[in-house]
Amino acid sequence: MISRRTFVINSGLATAAVLAMPSLAFTMNKKEIGLQLYTLRDEISKDVKSTLQKVAAAGYTNIETYGFSIKDQFWGISPTALKKILDENQLKAVSGHYNLGSFLYDGNTTELIAAIEAAKVLKSEYLTIPWVDEPFRKDFKTIASRLNEAAKMCKASGLKLAYHNHDFEFQEHDGITGYEILLKETDKDLVYFELDLYWVVRSGNDPLKLFKENPGRFKMWHVKDMNKLNQALNTEVGSGSIDFKTIFKEAKQSGMKHFFVEQENNYNPNSFESIKNSYDFISKELL
Template sequence: MITRRNFIVTTGLATTAVLARPSLAFSMSKKEIGLQLYTLRDELPKDVKGTLQKVAKAGYSTVETYGFSTKDQFWGFAPKELKKILDDNGLKAVSGHYNLGSFLYDGNTAEVSAAIEAAKTVESEFLTISWVDEPFRRNIEDYKKIAERLNQAAKMCKEAGLKLAYHNHDFEFERHNGVTGFQILLKETDKDLVFFELDLYWVIHSGNDPLKLFKENQGRFKMWHVKDKDKKNNDLNTEVGSGTIDFKSLFAEAKQSGMVHFFVEQENNFAINSFESVKSSCDFISKNLI
């Protein structure tokens, strides 16, 4: 992992610093700030190259893609073409959100194979499932079926040199006969193959505690979505550091979570415009959290 810190020659001094502040062990090794490109969904399709240039200038070094389709590829660019644009701007697409709807519902692996090929071409580490439509997540049996399919897709990803992750919203925390869908997914998936991208906003919005999830499922949350809750309207997002979520306490437990990548995401409620918002979030994280 690339760091922005200079190497500390005096080992004894470095060790003392880490002992004095345990979270420093995390901050010294994880300096890449990522952006979920869905944040810029209004700008990106209009100007992919210009938008990614602005992402890099705002301070981001990693991104998470979204919106891939076999028809339009990545906003009109083939995966190989997108990889070059990313490289030209010093960006790495370490993860991507892929809609594997038909596979989750009927087991058709064509979508999975296409997504794997795209993810490999842009040299991602994770292939992340981003969403499950409401008709297919109504009860315990639905979630068990999803878990079974996740295990299957994860095996395909491993064979291709990728890792599979599942991204949550709030609906996974709804109870079905006293059990949440998220509990089922955690229990029924292979912990060595299926990882989770924990959306901190949606966990908290659903009334749950990320720290409790970290403790009970150590090492499974390899990625996070970092987005803040607006102080006046908790249904809205805001720039990281401007809302109600205590990110310092969460980042202090990053190691317990297993987190190796995180991505800023803001879906709405931009203070000035989306570019100013993502820069504000990046600046806050750089100065206060890592």
């Protein structure tokens, strides 16, 4: 029988061993940093392989795809070919943005089924809906119903469904915002939310308030900073006006499991340097 004293000594030695191994301690205490590949849309559309090599070299371990279609697949290559490149660079496609064709509006599942199959090949965890076309932004009850339907199909395939916001969801319709409708009308056990922090702040809302009112709903974030002089422009994370240090302190209340750096414009001095600078700030100052 192990005595309490022996147990304490062994436990102490085990703890010391962990602390003596920086790489293990790092993986235990640091969240993996992801990148939404739309950030590098000009580069990846020309050369998928070299672009992903540079993403990995910058330190990223997770990516989020975009732009899949039945016709063109991912920038002209198949999900299987993309998975091979990701594996070669130790990258995981945790999530992907899929537009799903007309599904949100008329229920046609053709693109949804293809998206689910692509996400399965990539071994993604989330299939994320990134956008609602302008003519349909006043009928969020229907959108919520479609999200519930898609989420059931995703669950049956081993995936989770998420919804990514911009600013238009925070406009009021008859005294309630589209985002409030989505949060209220979707099944909280099936439909998750990827909160784009830039667009929340840009719309005049407070991410911390959303966390408090809807704890655990925001499993993913887009970490995208706002230019201090022009709110319409992005900037490298840590160089702008968004208080990410305060936001990251509330990650547990949010429910956040994964986050992705995104920068859509205003790269300084170029897109690859921008993603590296964002990675460095996050790894040193936020995690």
